[in-house]
Amino acid sequence: MFSWDLTITSMIIAAAAFYVVLSLYRTIKEASVGGCGGGCSACSHCKFAPQNIKKNPPLR
Amino acid sequence: MATPVQWKIKKNPTVTIALAGNPNSGKTTLFNAITGAHQHVGNYPGITVERKEGIINLKDVKIKLIDLPGTYSLSAYSDEELVARNFLVNEKPDIVVDIVDATMLERHLYLAIQFFEIGIPVILALNMMDDAKRQGLIIDTDKLAKLLNCPVVETVARSGRGKGHLIRTAVHHIKESGKTWKPIQISYGAEIDLVLDNMTEIIEEQQFMTDRYPARWIALKYLENDSEIIRYGKLNGKIAEQLEAIAQRTKEHCLKTLKVLPEAIISDYRYGLINSILKQDIVIQEKSRQERIDFTTKLDSLLVNRYIGPILMIAILYGMFQITFTVGEIPMGWLESLFGWISATATLLIPEGLLQSLVVSGIIDGVGGVMGFVPLIAIMFLMISFLEDSGYMARVAYMLDRVLRIFGLHGYSAMPFIISGGIAGGCAVPGVMATRTLRSPKEKLATLLTAPFMPCGAKLPVFMLLVAAFFTEYKAQMMFSITLFAWVMALLVAKLVRSTVIKGASTPFIMELPPYRLPTVRGIFIHTWERTWQYIKKAGTVILAVSILLWAAMTFPGLPTQQVNQYELERQAVSETTQGITEQQQALLEINNREGQAALRYSLAGKIGTSLEPLSRLAGFDWRTNIALVGGFAAKEVIVSTFGTAYSLGDVDPEAADTLSTRIAADPSWNKFTALAMIVFVLLYAPCVVTVVAIAKESSWGWATFATIFNTTLGFGMAVIIYQIGTKLFM
16 A cells, blocks of 8 residues: 655655765775765864865875 | 076966975965965974865966975975975976975075075065064065075965965066076085086986986985985986995095085085075064073973973863863753754654654654764864864874883874874874874884774764763763773773784884964864864764664564554553553553564664674673664764664653653663773774775775774773673672
8 A cells, every 4th residue: 555654764765875875985985095085074184185185186 | 506407398378386395384374375275274294295286366377386295305305305306396387485484494494495406496485474573583585585596475374464475476486587497506515516516417418317307406316315316316327326336435435534424414504505694684583582582482391391291281181071061061952952842843743654753763863863962072173173273282292202102103193193083073084094194114003003992073972972871970071081091092002013913113203393373263263163064064964864774774674563463452451441541641651662662672773783682781782782883883973873763763751851861871771881881892893984994095904804803802892891890899
């Protein structure tokens, strides 16, 4: 039997699962090339913050 | 003056300006002021290890600004120096803006002299002129420019004063110099000069690496025993051997006659040149000697004092926690009320069912648990930003060197520890990456394996939650003790690994202590906001998504129909038999609560938590704690959000305690020792996924696996000891 309650809840869960997998993939990928992927709350004192890494690759 | 060298430069409408300078010369601050980039400025020596670029437009000129690593010289002594030098040689910027601390001209001009020697067009930015004026220094900028034969511009990077003039002068000088490199020749005394002339002649004749460097500069580098040039020379021609032989003979001669190495003589002559310039009334001290006793020196005699320094450091740390809890309690109460109101409103608006449970228990109670700590985190970050920007953190690293050395670590290990959360609230990922500053691979490995023990920003809410629940009277003392415990464990484990699996000698530590600066209110607020915003953003994105998934794992598959019917029958029986409305409501509530608990236990997450219980019970952890700790492998903030959801799903009594900490405190399966065991376990167990990847990147997957298994085993062992001893002896 169709249920709006179950349908909306399932969609939210699916979206969350997709987002978690995507974030994890992105984070690990960035961490493996030297960036941290924004996985923490300390970007302001981080010289490896993704915004710096992406735009400004290391010299060597 | 040597022959001007015209490099072949591609026609490019963009002008490239490289910002260079000693560490702590205000280079990064000036870069930010010019480009408007939001990049943190601290007082850690060598903060700019990576390359940073910014584009600005000046009328019709497009300017590419490169922030080079902070260096003391252009020798190949450190990675930073090599990076800066290679950039100049390989990418040939149109001009170098050398940022010089006006209060320390003698030391800072050493780098400038080397730019003159390599010949690249240079302009000097005489930075921190406000500090110089405060110290009573009067600098004759025009005369300095005349003697150095290069433009000199006064700047104050912190306020951005002089930045426009600096860029305009740089662009003008590029046009004037015609992108021509004009190396200057410094005399290094009759004997060295003779050798240099001889070598230069050979180099020029054979055109040995002259497409990259000026000939005399190459000769100088051979005499300075520059490893990079010698290595590069070997690949480029047979005369390398001849040059090495001349350098060797010169070295032997200098050692025999003067008992010094040629590089020391070269350095002495460079300083001699600087002194001869400065002595021509370039710098005049305005005040008397007594008044000249620098504020930094006075403050350091106290703050870095062998005995008083560490006491003050501990007092500052303790004071920080005390202020955090005292001030933070008020806004925390407001946030708790806000989330309570949102939860009640959502319950009213959304019809009863799965969606209501997801929104209230999964999202609001889960994410709300993490968001509730925003005021405490913001206050703590505010104070940490003040300490960083003032220059005190560098003193902390300096003082810790003495201690770190005992445990087989290095003075540079202090910075990764602090970044990881050594003063609470950092992150192990940049902490692990900051171990790159350690040159000894063994010291680096010991540091990166132990840095994740520090109380990072993600662990803080877990500690704050448990401290608020079980140690209400001693909140600041407990947070302070947790931080100290993290350091003790990191040092002990470092000693253990340095005495067993990664044995090796210690390397010496040299560190520059930057002068104290009064941080700007704007700077502190920007840094605090950036960190707090990152925390909020993470709670509202990844943690929110993980909370939804954990809610699903804690809700499905749901109780079998048979059991649901059983509870329904119980409810019917109560409705039919129990007298009095209050008693009936009480009995129904008790049934609902039991049903909620049973459903949670029957869920996917509940089953995982329960399956771990036989082992985790040794440390006092029940199945709900197990779910939270497994979630914490992904990110430590998840622990708090999982507790929020788990206690929300299991607890259906509207009259029950309203905040998460009081709910946990009211749970009979918790006591002070469970909380202590939990704190220690969270502090020590496996780093989060991203940190594990960072460890693997900086060392190997083998060491990353070691960190995961070893840390979890250590954390669990410590938790079991604390719980078992605590409950057996004190309860």
